[in-house]
Amino acid sequence: MADSQYQARIPVYPRTVRGRFRNLKWGVLALAYGVYFLLPWVRWDRQHAANQAVLFDIPGRRFYLFDLLVHPQDIFWLAAVLIILALLLFLVTGIAGRVFCGYFCFQTLWTDVFMLIERWVQGDRAARMRLDRQGGGRPLVLKGITHALWLAVAFATGLTFTLYWANAPDLVVAFFTGQAAFAAYATTGLLTLTTYLLAGLLREQVCTYMCPYARFQSVMFDRDTLIVSYDAARGEGTQGRAKPMRGLRTREARQARGVGDCIDCGYCVQVCPVGIDIRHGLQYQCIHCALCVDACDTVMDGLKWPRGLVRYTSENALEGRRTRYFKPKTLGYAAPLVLIIVLLVWGIAHQTPLDASVSQVRQPLFVQLSDGSIQNSYEIKVHNKSQQPVVLELRLSGLDGAELDTGRIERLSLMPEQRTTLLARVRQDAPAGAPRQQDLMFELVPVEPEGMAVVRVESQFILR
Amino acid sequence: MSESGQRPEDASGQEVKTTGHTWDGDLCEYDNPLPRWWLWGFYATVIFSLIYWLLYPAWPVADTFTKGLSRVTFEVDGEERSTHWNSRALLVREMQNSDAAQRQQEFLRVIDDSTLDDVLGNTDKLAFVNSYGQGMFGDFCAACHQTGGAGLMGVYPNLADDNWHWGGEVETIAGTITQGRLGYMPDFRDALDAQQRDAVAAYVLSLAGYEGDAERIARGEEIFQGREGGCYTCHRPDGTGLRSQGAPDLTNDIWSNIDVAGAEDDAARRALISQLVHDGVQREMPAFGDRLSDAEIKVLATYVHQFGGGQ
Numbered sequence: 001m002a003d004s005q006y007q008a009r010i011p012v013y014p015r016t017v018r019g020r021f022r023n024l025k026w027g028v029l030a031l032a033y034g035v036y037f038l039l040p041w042v043r044w045d046r047q048h049a050a051n052q053a054v055l056f057d058i059p060g061r062r063f064y065l066f067d068l069l070v071h072p073q074d075i076f077w078l079a080a081v082l083i084i085l086a087l088l089l090f091l092v093t094g095i096a097g098r099v100f101c102g103y104f105c106f107q108t109l110w111t112d113v114f115m116l117i118e119r120w121v122q123g124d125r126a127a128r129m130r131l132d133r134q135g136g137g138r139p140l141v142l143k144g145i146t147h148a149l150w151l152a153v154a155f156a157t158g159l160t161f162t163l164y165w166a167n168a169p170d171l172v173v174a175f176f177t178g179q180a181a182f183a184a185y186a187t188t189g190l191l192t193l194t195t196y197l198l199a200g201l202l203r204e205q206v207c208t209y210m211c212p213y214a215r216f217q218s219v220m221f222d223r224d225t226l227i228v229s230y231d232a233a234r235g236e237g238t239q240g241r242a243k244p245m246r247g248l249r250t251r252e253a254r255q256a257r258g259v260g261d262c263i264d265c266g267y268c269v270q271v272c273p274v275g276i277d278i279r280h281g282l283q284y285q286c287i288h289c290a291l292c293v294d295a296c297d298t299v300m301d302g303l304k305w306p307r308g309l310v311r312y313t314s315e316n317a318l319e320g321r322r323t324r325y326f327k328p329k330t331l332g333y334a335a336p337l338v339l340i341i342v343l344l345v346w347g348i349a350h351q352t353p354l355d356a357s358v359s360q361v362r363q364p365l366f367v368q369l370s371d372g373s374i375q376n377s378y379e380i381k382v383h384n385k386s387q388q389p390v391v392l393e394l395r396l397s398g399l400d401g402a403e404l405d406t407g408r409i410e411r412l413s414l415m416p417e418q419r420t421t422l423l424a425r426v427r428q429d430a431p432a433g434a435p436r437q438q439d440l441m442f443e444l445v446p447v448e449p450e451g452m453a454v455v456r457v458e459s460q461f462i463l464r
Numbered sequence: 465m466s467e468s469g470q471r472p473e474d475a476s477g478q479e480v481k482t483t484g485h486t487w488d489g490d491l492c493e494y495d496n497p498l499p500r501w502w503l504w505g506f507y508a509t510v511i512f513s514l515i516y517w518l519l520y521p522a523w524p525v526a527d528t529f530t531k532g533l534s535r536v537t538f539e540v541d542g543e544e545r546s547t548h549w550n551s552r553a554l555l556v557r558e559m560q561n562s563d564a565a566q567r568q569q570e571f572l573r574v575i576d577d578s579t580l581d582d583v584l585g586n587t588d589k590l591a592f593v594n595s596y597g598q599g600m601f602g603d604f605c606a607a608c609h610q611t612g613g614a615g616l617m618g619v620y621p622n623l624a625d626d627n628w629h630w631g632g633e634v635e636t637i638a639g640t641i642t643q644g645r646l647g648y649m650p651d652f653r654d655a656l657d658a659q660q661r662d663a664v665a666a667y668v669l670s671l672a673g674y675e676g677d678a679e680r681i682a683r684g685e686e687i688f689q690g691r692e693g694g695c696y697t698c699h700r701p702d703g704t705g706l707r708s709q710g711a712p713d714l715t716n717d718i719w720s721n722i723d724v725a726g727a728e729d730d731a732a733r734r735a736l737i738s739q740l741v742h743d744g745v746q747r748e749m750p751a752f753g754d755r756l757s758d759a760e761i762k763v764l765a766t767y768v769h770q771f772g773g774g775q
Contacts (some may be wrong), residue, residue, distance in 0.1 A: 005497055005498065006497055006498050006499070006500045006502070006503045007497035007498065007499055007500060008500045009499060009500065009501065202501065205499060205501065209499055209502070361612060362612075363610065363611045363612035363614055364612055364613075364614035364622070364624055367614075367622065367624045367625045367772060367773070368625060368717070368718060368725075369625055369626045369627075369718075369773070370625070370626055370627045370713065370716035370717075370718055371716070372716070372717060375624075375625070375772055377624070377771070377772050405772075407584055407590075407770070408581070408584045408585040409584075409585065409587055409590065412587060413587075420587050420588065420591050421591045421594060421595070422587060422590075422591075423590075423594060423770050423772075425772045
């Protein structure tokens with residue numbers, strides 16, 4: 001029983017294939033790797049801050065994204081970005097299936113590169129299968145080289161990830177001279193290990209067993225969703241598929257005998273990176289990489305038969321109905337997606353250089369002074385988010401006869417990115433019959449630089 | 465998918481393994497094997513837990529527990545101590561040795577070396593005073609004076625107004641914190657009878673701006689300013705109070721012992737004051753000079769000064 005309780009991984013030996021989708025995948029891969037590995041090295045001119053184009057500065061609590069500076073209080077942007085990504089995923093999946101899995105997922109991209117290395121060193125499918133059957137030194141050497149190269153790519157991946165969190169040139173030097181922070185080594189080590197394990201050893205097991213996406217894809221799919229499908233009606237005919245034996249070499253001959261177009265060459269199965277047979281229909285293991293489409297197209301081209309025995313199509317199209325793209329579900333995903341994108345862009349475009357907040361001291365809410373007047377205290381927090389020094393004057397408006405007291409602080413000077421807290425007190429001779437609560441406005445008036453907008457923050461004054 | 469009544473099949477048309485039980489005629493449960501690496505993952509967690517049990521506190525044993533081999537070393541009053549791994553000891557160490565703790569000590573020294581004018585006129589230093597002071601005030605003062613220094617009527621004076629018994633300059637506040645204060649007013653239960661106390665009360669109310677019976681006030685003034693009561697010795701002839709005695713200013717409408725401002729009418733106000741004169745006052749604030757460093761007291765005094773009533 002022990003054997004049936006736990007199943008050893010059935011090795012998958014994907015075969016090389018050329019074609020439209022393979023080229024598209026290489027393109028996406030080149031773009032993704034280019035961005036990922038080069039981005040930390042792009043410099044960006046900033047006057048008072050790091051000159052790295054993309055830098056996630058955790059100790060400094062700010063993220064640099066080219067000309068955009070993200071502060072912790074902008075955490076809503078992250079929420080917006082995550083909502084956008086989720087909606088985009090649902091929308092795209094509803095229309096075109098698991099596009100993300102097949103073309104953009106890190107697991108797919110890195111596995112592709114690892115398979116490429118494997119093929120360079122050990123040869124294609126047949127050669128690799130032979131190596132696995134053979135004993136002796138040669139397979140050991142070839143596999144050793146493969147694993148060494150995998151580890152090298154994994155390490156480059158891990159180190160590059162770490163570079164996003166500190167100044168890249170300094171960190172690389174510090175890393176190799178043993179001067180870097182523990183977190184840098186830990187992050188690089190962890191990423192190296194997981195990259196090696198997931199892309200090198202676990203591969204399709206990640207998609208099949210670990211990733212939840214495969215399991216809920218059926219919720220997002222419907223009969224109009226484009227999926228990689230085998231045209232069973234064409235491939236099987238009435239008598240099923242058959243190899244091109246004598247008398248079955250031409251389409252006409254096959255159709256006459258009720259045999260389908262599928263010549264059962266098995267190429268589509270051999271190229272599959274997750275080791276399934278697409279001719280069994282939609283399966284949760286399928287990542288929709290479309291390599292089987294390329295494989296079948298290659299074979300059909302060779303036979304001079306029309307392409308598309310395996311193709312991107314919807315269930316409706318397979319059954320001869322029209323595929324609908326514009327329907328409530330798609331629009332329901334698209335509308336909030338557009339809304340959130342607009343909100344995010346609006347939010348980013350309407351950043352203020354000065355961030356100020358006023359919180360009234362609530363214990364005690366008000367105090368009577370010896371001359372009979374009432375005093376309220378306020379904690380004013382100011383954050384200079386601009387990239388230049390700022391000098392501010394605090395003023396009060398909207399409260400008749402009130403006096404503002406900031407002690408001996410007359411002006412606030414804030415360096416770029418500096419934030420400070422100021423305690424301010426407001427006094428008013430409580431006139432008889434005045435309302436218990438009055439509104440007031442604090443104005444932070446920039447003295448330097450000129451032309452900067454006045455920041456106004458509302459608060460209230462409590463009399464009793 | 466299987467048709468009703470059929471056994472489930474896998475993609476290649478082979479019958480798959482089920483647990484063998486069928487519910488409602490056609491509901492079966494797959495008995496798919498787990499991937500073997502999943503089993504390895506399970507073994508890895510077992511090994512992890514063994515190492516964890518060896519290093520860290522883990523198993524309860526009777527009224528104690530296994531302590532583990534990992535230890536934390538920290539200092540208490542210059543003496544090095546070592547204990548089994550626990551997060552409280554880590555916190556103690558963190559509070560002493562962490563970068564943040566050291567920066568805090570550094571800033572405390574800066575405050576110690578700065579003049580008061582410098583601290584009060586510098587936003588950075590003031591911001592530190594307010595944040596560090598808030599923590600200390602919470603630890604040492606807020607139990608009586610309440611968060612924000614609002615105090616409690618009759619027991620603990622309000623620190624947020626500008627009415628000070630002993631003085632509201634930073635130096636005086638620091639002195640109060642260092643030495644503590646004994647607030648004392650003798651009782652007049654034998655020296656003055658009820659009518660006399662009532663008259664004194666009327667006079668005191670007139671000092672604070674309340675109107676009252678002129679005759680009674682005149683009688684009260686006699687007692688207050690004369691030998692009968694002798695109130696003027698501490699409260700001064702004009703009623704503003706001798707700070708060296710901690711005698712409160714009677715000429716404003718701020719009351720820390722009795723809620724005169726909140727009383728209903730003149731009779732109630734007089735009754736409150738009369739009772740206080742009968743009972744006397746005895747209040748004590750403990751000294752903190754031996755518990756806090758000079759720098760900390762300076763920070764705390766400046767923080768209290770910042771409440772809004774500092775002079």
